[in-house]
Amino acid sequence: MxxxxxxxxxxxxxxxxxxxxxxxxxxxxxxxxxxxxxxxxxxxxxxxxxxxxxxxxxxxxxxxxxxxxxxxGEQSCPAAARGAGCCDFGDIDYGREVELKHDILLGQLRRVIDVEKLPDARLIDLTPHRGWRTRVRLGVDGQGRAGTRMLGSHELVTDVACTQVAPALAAGVVGEGARTFTPGAEVIAVLDSEGNRHIVETRKAPRGERVEDYTEVIEGDGEVVERADGVEFRFPPTAFWQAHTAAPDLYTGLVREWVSAVETRRPVAWDLYGGVGLFVPALGDSLGEKSQIVSVDYSAAATASEQAGLKGYDVVRVNKRVDQAVGNLPAPDVIVLDPPRTGAGKKVIELSARAQPVTVIHVGCDPATFSRDVAAWDEAGYGITDLAVINAFPGTHHFEVMARLNKKIADN
Incomplete structure (x- = not known):
C-alpha cells in the first residue's frame, strides 16, 4: 500500500x-x-x-x-451536461451500452450464484436510444418552471429537456417558452399509444414512494390509452406503465415464448405486481382457454377499473400488497413477478416457492435487488434456465433483466 x-x-x-x-x-x-x-x-x-x-x-x-x-463517447443529453441526474450514461457509445450492462449484472450475480452455470444471456438493445420515454415525472421550481432534478439536489434544470423524453411529450412543458405550473408541485406527463398527451399535477412524492392521486388535470382527459400485445388498456396517468415505448411488446413476447414451453398440470398463473394486467393475455393465451390468472397489485390507480381488453380471460384481481397475498392464492403452474426497484424480497419468494410452480419468470429493473432475489430462488430450489438483459433505459445506468427459473434437478 x-x-x-x-x-x-x-x-x-x-x-x-x-x-x-x-x-x-x-x-x-x-x-x-x-x-x-x-x-x-x-x-x-x-x-x-x-x-x-x-x-x-x-x-x-x-x-x-x-x-x-x-x-x-460524447454527451448526448443537454440536461445531463448541465448537471441533471437523468442521463448518467449519456456519454457512452450506445453500441456498447448493453454489453456493459451485462457485465454489471454478472458482477452482481457472481456474489450469490455460480455464474459459470448460467445460460448465455440474450442481449437486447431497445430502440430508439433517444426520445424513448413516454412518461415522465418532473419537479416544479419556485417560479413554476418544470424540469429535471440536478444530481443529488432538489434544484432543477428547466431550460432544456432530457433527451430520454419523447420530443412531443416535452414540447411546451420544459424549456424556453414552456407553460408554468404550481410552484413546488410535481408534474406527470404521459404520451399514450394514440399520440395523446396527458399532463397532471401531483403533490411532491416522498422519497421512494409513488403518488397516485393528482390535484389537477392540466392537459388531456385523465384516461391514458395504451396498446400492447394486441390489447388496449385504459388507466389514469399516475398508474404504472413501462417507460420505453418498445418495452411492453418485448416483455410480453418473452413471457409468451417461455410460458409456451410449460407442461401444464394446473392452468393457473400468478401475475404478481401485475399493475393494469399487461402480462394477462400472454399468460392466458399460453396456458389455454381454461386457465385462470390471479393478478396481484396494491396500486389503486392500476386496479380500480376493469380492463375491457381482458374480458376474454379468467382474471382474479387482488388489490393487496404482494407479501400479504401470496400465502392465500390457488397453487399455480406459472408465476410472473415484476417487482419494483426494491425487489420482491425473501418472504415473497419463499411463499411463492412453496406453491411449487413449474416455471417462474422474474423481471428485475435493478441488478443488485434482482441478484438478491435470484439468491432467494436458488435457496428455494429454483435455477435460471433463460436470461435476457434488456437495455430498456438507454443513456442511464438502469436496465431490465428477465429470467426464467425452473425447479433444479438434484445432482446424483
Whole structure:
C-alpha cells in the first residue's frame, strides 16, 4: 500500500478497470483503496476529485478525461451536461451500452450464484436510444418552471429537456417558452399509444414512494390509452406503465415464448405486481382457454377499473400488497413477478416457492435487488434456465433483466 492516504479534495489520476452497480467506474486509489468514480467507464484514465472517504473505499467525480476508453463517447443529453441526474450514461457509445450492462449484472450475480452455470444471456438493445420515454415525472421550481432534478439536489434544470423524453411529450412543458405550473408541485406527463398527451399535477412524492392521486388535470382527459400485445388498456396517468415505448411488446413476447414451453398440470398463473394486467393475455393465451390468472397489485390507480381488453380471460384481481397475498392464492403452474426497484424480497419468494410452480419468470429493473432475489430462488430450489438483459433505459445506468427459473434437478 502506498504512503499516500486518500483524502477528500484530492485530485488523483485513476484508471477505471470495471463498472459498479449504480453507474460508477471502479479504480484503485493511491493508497490501494477502492474508489468509485462517477462519470468514468472501463478503460478511461481520468483526473478525479475525491468527494468521500470511508474505511474501505472512497468516492470521486471524474473532472477530466485524460485518456478515453472504448466505451466513452460524447454527451448526448443537454440536461445531463448541465448537471441533471437523468442521463448518467449519456456519454457512452450506445453500441456498447448493453454489453456493459451485462457485465454489471454478472458482477452482481457472481456474489450469490455460480455464474459459470448460467445460460448465455440474450442481449437486447431497445430502440430508439433517444426520445424513448413516454412518461415522465418532473419537479416544479419556485417560479413554476418544470424540469429535471440536478444530481443529488432538489434544484432543477428547466431550460432544456432530457433527451430520454419523447420530443412531443416535452414540447411546451420544459424549456424556453414552456407553460408554468404550481410552484413546488410535481408534474406527470404521459404520451399514450394514440399520440395523446396527458399532463397532471401531483403533490411532491416522498422519497421512494409513488403518488397516485393528482390535484389537477392540466392537459388531456385523465384516461391514458395504451396498446400492447394486441390489447388496449385504459388507466389514469399516475398508474404504472413501462417507460420505453418498445418495452411492453418485448416483455410480453418473452413471457409468451417461455410460458409456451410449460407442461401444464394446473392452468393457473400468478401475475404478481401485475399493475393494469399487461402480462394477462400472454399468460392466458399460453396456458389455454381454461386457465385462470390471479393478478396481484396494491396500486389503486392500476386496479380500480376493469380492463375491457381482458374480458376474454379468467382474471382474479387482488388489490393487496404482494407479501400479504401470496400465502392465500390457488397453487399455480406459472408465476410472473415484476417487482419494483426494491425487489420482491425473501418472504415473497419463499411463499411463492412453496406453491411449487413449474416455471417462474422474474423481471428485475435493478441488478443488485434482482441478484438478491435470484439468491432467494436458488435457496428455494429454483435455477435460471433463460436470461435476457434488456437495455430498456438507454443513456442511464438502469436496465431490465428477465429470467426464467425452473425447479433444479438434484445432482446424483
Amino acid at each position: 502506498s504512503d499516500t492516504t486518500l483524502e477528500v479534495g484530492q485530485t488523483p489520476t485513476l484508471t477505471i478497470t470495471r463498472m459498479a452497480h449504480g453507474g460508477e467506474g471502479i479504480a484503485t486509489g493511491p493508497d490501494g483503496r477502492v474508489v468509485f468514480v462517477r462519470g468514468a467507464y472501463p478503460g478511461d484514465v481520468v483526473e478525479a476529485t475525491v468527494t468521500e472517504v470511508k474505511k474501505r473505499f472512497g468516492r470521486a467525480d471524474a473532472t477530466r478525461i485524460v485518456t478515453a476508453g472504448e466505451y466513452h
